[in-house]
Amino acid sequence: MGEPLQDMHMPDGVGPGSLNANKLFLGNFVHSKTREELEYLHSAGVFVDTTGVIVAIEPECDLAKAREHVFPRLGWESEHVQVVACKPGQFFFPGFIDTHIHASQYPNAGIFGKSTLLDWLNTYTFPLEASLSDLNKARRVYTACVRRTLSHGTTTSAYYATIDVAATNLLADICLALGQRAFIGRVCMDHADLCPSYYRDESPAASLAAARASIAHIRTIDPDFSLISPILTPRFAPSCTSDSLRGLAALHAETDLPIQTHISENLPEIDLVRSLFPGSSSYAAVYDDHGLLTPRTVLAHAVHLSDEEADLVARRGAKVSHCPASNSALTSGTARVRRLWERGVEVGLGTDVSGGYSPSVLEAARQASLVSRHVAMGLAEGKNRETAKLTAEEVLFLATRGGARVLGLDDAVGGFEVGKQWDAQLVGLAVVDDMGETETHDGKGGDDAGNVDIFGWETWEERIAKWLFNGDDRNTKMVWVRGRLVHSRQ
Amino acid sequence: MGEPLQDMHMPDGVGPGSLNANKLFLGNFVHSKTREELEYLHSAGVFVDTTGVIVAIEPECDLAKAREHVFPRLGWESEHVQVVACKPGQFFFPGFIDTHIHASQYPNAGIFGKSTLLDWLNTYTFPLEASLSDLNKARRVYTACVRRTLSHGTTTSAYYATIDVAATNLLADICLALGQRAFIGRVCMDHADLCPSYYRDESPAASLAAARASIAHIRTIDPDFSLISPILTPRFAPSCTSDSLRGLAALHAETDLPIQTHISENLPEIDLVRSLFPGSSSYAAVYDDHGLLTPRTVLAHAVHLSDEEADLVARRGAKVSHCPASNSALTSGTARVRRLWERGVEVGLGTDVSGGYSPSVLEAARQASLVSRHVAMGLAEGKNRETAKLTAEEVLFLATRGGARVLGLDDAVGGFEVGKQWDAQLVGLAVVDDMGETETHDGKGGDDAGNVDIFGWETWEERIAKWLFNGDDRNTKMVWVRGRLVHSRQ
Numbered sequence: 001m002g003e004p005l006q007d008m009h010m011p012d013g014v015g016p017g018s019l020n021a022n023k024l025f026l027g028n029f030v031h032s033k034t035r036e037e038l039e040y041l042h043s044a045g046v047f048v049d050t051t052g053v054i055v056a057i058e059p060e061c062d063l064a065k066a067r068e069h070v071f072p073r074l075g076w077e078s079e080h081v082q083v084v085a086c087k088p089g090q091f092f093f094p095g096f097i098d099t100h101i102h103a104s105q106y107p108n109a110g111i112f113g114k115s116t117l118l119d120w121l122n123t124y125t126f127p128l129e130a131s132l133s134d135l136n137k138a139r140r141v142y143t144a145c146v147r148r149t150l151s152h153g154t155t156t157s158a159y160y161a162t163i164d165v166a167a168t169n170l171l172a173d174i175c176l177a178l179g180q181r182a183f184i185g186r187v188c189m190d191h192a193d194l195c196p197s198y199y200r201d202e203s204p205a206a207s208l209a210a211a212r213a214s215i216a217h218i219r220t221i222d223p224d225f226s227l228i229s230p231i232l233t234p235r236f237a238p239s240c241t242s243d244s245l246r247g248l249a250a251l252h253a254e255t256d257l258p259i260q261t262h263i264s265e266n267l268p269e270i271d272l273v274r275s276l277f278p279g280s281s282s283y284a285a286v287y288d289d290h291g292l293l294t295p296r297t298v299l300a301h302a303v304h305l306s307d308e309e310a311d312l313v314a315r316r317g318a319k320v321s322h323c324p325a326s327n328s329a330l331t332s333g334t335a336r337v338r339r340l341w342e343r344g345v346e347v348g349l350g351t352d353v354s355g356g357y358s359p360s361v362l363e364a365a366r367q368a369s370l371v372s373r374h375v376a377m378g379l380a381e382g383k384n385r386e387t388a389k390l391t392a393e394e395v396l397f398l399a400t401r402g403g404a405r406v407l408g409l410d411d412a413v414g415g416f417e418v419g420k421q422w423d424a425q426l427v428g429l430a431v432v433d434d435m436g437e438t439e440t441h442d443g444k445g446g447d448d449a450g451n452v453d454i455f456g457w458e459t460w461e462e463r464i465a466k467w468l469f470n471g472d473d474r475n476t477k478m479v480w481v482r483g484r485l486v487h488s489r490q
Numbered sequence: 491m492g493e494p495l496q497d498m499h500m501p502d503g504v505g506p507g508s509l510n511a512n513k514l515f516l517g518n519f520v521h522s523k524t525r526e527e528l529e530y531l532h533s534a535g536v537f538v539d540t541t542g543v544i545v546a547i548e549p550e551c552d553l554a555k556a557r558e559h560v561f562p563r564l565g566w567e568s569e570h571v572q573v574v575a576c577k578p579g580q581f582f583f584p585g586f587i588d589t590h591i592h593a594s595q596y597p598n599a600g601i602f603g604k605s606t607l608l609d610w611l612n613t614y615t616f617p618l619e620a621s622l623s624d625l626n627k628a629r630r631v632y633t634a635c636v637r638r639t640l641s642h643g644t645t646t647s648a649y650y651a652t653i654d655v656a657a658t659n660l661l662a663d664i665c666l667a668l669g670q671r672a673f674i675g676r677v678c679m680d681h682a683d684l685c686p687s688y689y690r691d692e693s694p695a696a697s698l699a700a701a702r703a704s705i706a707h708i709r710t711i712d713p714d715f716s717l718i719s720p721i722l723t724p725r726f727a728p729s730c731t732s733d734s735l736r737g738l739a740a741l742h743a744e745t746d747l748p749i750q751t752h753i754s755e756n757l758p759e760i761d762l763v764r765s766l767f768p769g770s771s772s773y774a775a776v777y778d779d780h781g782l783l784t785p786r787t788v789l790a791h792a793v794h795l796s797d798e799e800a801d802l803v804a805r806r807g808a809k810v811s812h813c814p815a816s817n818s819a820l821t822s823g824t825a826r827v828r829r830l831w832e833r834g835v836e837v838g839l840g841t842d843v844s845g846g847y848s849p850s851v852l853e854a855a856r857q858a859s860l861v862s863r864h865v866a867m868g869l870a871e872g873k874n875r876e877t878a879k880l881t882a883e884e885v886l887f888l889a890t891r892g893g894a895r896v897l898g899l900d901d902a903v904g905g906f907e908v909g910k911q912w913d914a915q916l917v918g919l920a921v922v923d924d925m926g927e928t929e930t931h932d933g934k935g936g937d938d939a940g941n942v943d944i945f946g947w948e949t950w951e952e953r954i955a956k957w958l959f960n961g962d963d964r965n966t967k968m969v970w971v972r973g974r975l976v977h978s979r980q
Contacts (some may be wrong), residue, residue, distance in 0.1 A: 107945045110959030111952050114879050136924075143926025144943055328860045329959075331867055331879065357959035360941075370818045374864050377821055389604050389821065434626075436633025448938065451850075451963065453634055455597045462601050469600030469819075469847035472962060473941065 027086025032397040048422040052483025095155025095423040096361035097403025099321035100300040100350025106145035108354035130199040138167035150487040152360040153476040155423035156181040169217040179486035185233030186214035204243035236262035249291030258296040265301040266332040284309035303333035314344040319406040324367035326355035348403035365395040426478040450474035517576025538912040542973025585645025585913040586851035587893025589811035590790040590840025596635035598844035620689040628657035640977040642850040643966040645913035646671040659707040669976035675723030676704035694733035726752035739781030748786040755791040756822040774799035793823035804834040809896040814857035816845035838893035855885040916968040940964035
């Protein structure tokens with residue numbers, strides 16, 4: 001554990017993330033107040049009950065005040081409360097939400113050559129995904145992926161698995177065991193012309209039956225879908241027949257389960273969709289015409305949406321997962337987040353591993369900032385150019401509350417409010433001592449302090465900017481989902 | 491130290507980087523063969539003498555063969571040779587070369603808001619640089635910067651310091667003490683209208699005298715400039731008078747010292763140069779007209795050079811430092827590396843801290859790859875669009891041999907050849923075990939293994955791509971400059 005905890009009280013046998021203890025978090029809390037603004041709560045206390053729900057937030061709170069005033073009010077017995085306090089300079093931040101990640105592609109992170117979407121799928125992606133029908137391989141890959149994303153502070157992931165039901169179910173089991181909130185998508189792809197013969201569903205009926213089988217499994221391990229939920233996953237329009245798209249829409253109508261797919265990632269893909277679905281007026285219309293454009297639909301990429309398509313997406317209440325690292329790496333284009341917001345579309349961030357090279361949502365936020373500057377550079381001088389740029393506050397909103405809205409979790413996670421669940425990370429930055437050497441906040445040197453060097457004169461806003469641009473998993477000291485400690489640095 | 495060494499023989503009191511021992515490096519060596527191609531030497535041996543120079547490279551070499559055949563030929567006594575052997579999967583790679591970094595701006599890494607060049611200078615940069623006339627502060631900042639860049643595998647840096655001579659000299663002292671090869675630039679800026687009153691040289695004469703004072707200091711600590719060299723540093727055309735530019739050109743003619751400056755970073759800056767130097771036909775012509783465009787000149791950015799300017803730069807043999815992270819962060823533009831290469835201009839990479847947010851050349855290489863894709867996306871479909879993209883091999887060339895050429899060090903460093911100096915890093919990637927857990931190559935788990943997960947089926951080319959896109963300082967296990975061990979992970 002990188003940072004020993006101050007004032008931690010742990011009854012025998014109860015770890016710092018045990019579900020059966022009430023918890024008090026003390027110190028600095030930073031979260032999005034609005035899209036434009038972070039709120040900084042200092043010397044505050046957040047009280048989390050045994051079910052992982054925030055039941056009180058007290059400004060100007062220390063342990064003495066909590067014991068004297070708050071525990072009695074909550075009916076908590078002081079000696080059984082676990083207390084986790086920040087060191088000076090550390091802060092609690094909402095857990096990150098990855099609205100688009102292919103767990104099955106994790107081993108290919110960073111491998112894409114000079115490919116673009118359609119050749120990338122055939123060269124790198126389909127062979128790897130198909131190979132995960134070997135459950136030993138799937139276990140290895142999925143465990144590595146879930147552990148890594150937890151270490152990067154990802155408390156919720158919307159996963160694409162593969163077409164294999166058993167391997168998809170294994171991913172659900174692993175997320176439940178490791179404690180990550182997750183949407184598990186068994187991938188539907190049944191178009192005989194567009195999917196490789198070695199990796200496709202045999203028919204629309206087979207595709208739907210497999211989707212149902214995976215839903216049934218998840219219902220056995222998490223009956224209320226309270227931590228692990230199925231998500232209907234037509235891969236993207238070109239890989240699906242109209243029949244399977246309609247079948248999934250019917251399944252959505254029956255179950256109200258969320259839907260995830262891809263849209264308008266690159267130009268040849270859009271041409272392909274146009275030729276495959278001549279009866280629909282646009283890519284977005286393909287999904288709409290098949291009943292898949294709903295308030296519970298997550299559309300990854302949306303790079304090249306026309307204004308009409310963006311308006312259609314907004315009218316249907318569908319959401320967008322912005323995947324900046326992937327879009328740059330695969331030369332797909334530059335998605336215009338500001339324009340989507342202005343048209344009323346909710347946006348979150350996706351790492352899109354392995355189109356995106358990194359499983360870190362912090363890296364995705366960093367890339368969202370940089371890509372927004374490339375959007376700006378593509379525009380003529382003037383107001384639009386200036387406003388296209390996203391601020392540090394805005395990309396961190398995308399990474400937390402934005403993602404929660406995209407996944408329909410805005411009542412549950414994404415910020416620190418009473419009634420929300422404690423999905424959070426403890427962030428610590430390195431301190432430069434008087435001699436120019438780096439140490440951690442508790443005075444220990446060493447390699448685990450991370451790359452963010454704090455000199456001591458920085459404002460809180462500047463610390464957050466430094467974390468955004470140079471932070472990595474080393475700065476994420478602890479991670480909790482629904483009150484359970486699911487990761488800590490050793 | 492993250493990775494214990496196999497077969498390391500260390501006589502009492504002699505560390506693995508001691509200058510007074512001959513050294514044998516065994517295992518995998520990866521370096522640029524050409525701009526397009528990496529060369530992979532496996533099971534090889536590289537023999538480095540007590541002066542840090544590579545004296546032999548043997549394919550298919552192990553310790554027994556070295557002892558039997560090579561040591562006798564070299565006249566080395568076996569028992570006094572230090573042996574450093576890679577673990578399986580580890581490899582030696584040339585040290586990175588940062589052709590443009592402002593050590594004085596290191597504390598601002600990641601802090602730039604929505605600014606662009608000219609307001610960024612006044613808001614963030616000049617106040618910080620001016621404050622480093624406090625030598626205690628300068629020592630703290632420069633030590634942190636040099637330690638960090640060494641930890642990222644940077645064996646050579648071309649630094650901008652500040653206008654303060656004492657602080658600039660301190661940076662030179664720190665680089666020498668910590669063992670980093672460095673060019674130390676005392677910043678010249680004397681234009682009364684363009685530089686803030688609190689941070690500028692009083693006159694061209696004062697500017698030149700200060701430059702000479704810093705050169706004189708470096709001559710006392712490294713008389714042959716063999717590790718630490720001065721570099722003449724007119725900040726950029728708008729901050730210098732014609733008199734000081736001409737004075738520096740004369741000083742170059744007198745000393746043959748290298749020159750570094752900025753060029754054509756963003757559009758308002760170019761307009762400003764046009765208005766300040768109406769007698770010159772272009773930004774590049776301003777430097778040329780003042781005698782500063784030479785084979786020893788390093789021009790940072792070169793984002794918006796016209797074809798005529800690029801040709802002029804090529805004719806003069808001047809070099810370009812490409813700073814992709816900075817250019818994206820400050821919304822400066824997208825530099826076209828392929829075009830510069832096609833016109834005969836040598837290019838290296840610059841982190842450009844703190845216009846660039848990261849002191850890592852590996853991050854600069856990653857950004858060079860991504861920015862080249864943004865260049866491609868700005869072009870019409872066709873051959874140019876495809877060729878604009880830089881491969882992993884090409885950006886790693888930029889980070890090593892390209893940088894060496896830019897700084898006039900191509901005979902000394904940048905690759906592994908007999909006669910070159912041993913400026914190198916040992917790179918290790920993490921291994922995913924059968925259960926999906928990460929461990930280091932020596933079987934130890936823990937947080938220091940880094941973010942690059944190797945599953946075991948990857949080709950060497952794929953391992954390098956994974957390192958490029960997800961690697962960080964944790965993968966750089968050891969760093970040597972001129973045979974001296976200057977960094978190792980604890």
